Amino acid sequence: MAISIDLSGRACLVVGGGGGGIGTAMAVAAAEAGADVGVVTNVADHAADTARRVADAGRRCATAVADATDEGGSDGETVGPA
Numbered sequence: 549m550a551i552s553i554d555l556s557g558r559a560c561l562v563v564g565g566g567g568g569g570i571g572t573a574m575a576v577a578a579a580e581a582g583a584d585v586g587v588v589t590n591v592a593d594h595a596a597d598t599a600r601r602v603a604d605a606g607r608r609c610a611t612a613v614a615d616a617t618d619e620g621g622s623d624g625e626t627v628g629p630a
Contacts, residue, residue: 556582563588572598579605586610 560578562585565571572594575585579602587602587609589595595611602609 553581558583559586560584561586561588565589568594572601575609576601576605579607579609582607584608584610586612588612588614590615 555578560575560583562571562575562578568589571587571589575587575598578585584607585602587595587598589598589611590613592613595613599609599611
């Protein structure tokens with residue numbers, strides 16, 4: 549059963565695992581529903597892959613790479629249409 553929801557003009561934040569299987573699926577689903585997406589993960593390559601998939605859905609994706617075990621360990625970027 550498919551669920552249809554309109555997230556146009558809204559933002560969705562996927563924190564912790566945003567670059568993994570379920571996190572990526574949630575980010576892409578939110579983008580396909582019209583939301584811009586923010587993703588937090590601890591693996592830069594995964595964040596970049598999720599950002600590309602969100603951009604392919606026509607939405608913006610801001611990523612942050614953060615390691616909860618490192619007090620200063622974060623970095624980020626924004627990918628997608630202006």
